[in-house]
Amino acid sequence: MQVILAIYLKSLFISAVLVGIISGLYMLGTISRNYDKPKIIRQNKLFDVLLIDILTIPVLSFAVLSVIVVLKSR
Known part of the structure; x- marks a missing residue:
């Protein structure tokens, strides 16, 4: 039970970092393109x-979990 929880927490961390990097790059591009728009529009985005x-x-975390479990079973 603890092994599965440890693997899930690892996959949760991996997916959070991956989504954070992709979102950060997207927001950096969006802010640089839409800098002339009002602040409320950028804030809504x-x-x-x-x-x-x-x-x-969470969805990506379960996908990463399944990949990690398959790789550990080999």
Whole structure:
């Protein structure tokens, strides 16, 4: 049981880092392209990306978990 939890936490960390890097690059590009737009529009886009991250990290975590389990079973 503890082994599965340790693998899940590792996959959760991997997916959080991966999603954080991709979101950071996306937001950096968005901010640089839309710098002339009002602050509220840029802030709304940031909140949208954060909500997408919150929903994506657990799903991606289970996908990474399955890959790690398959690799450990070999």
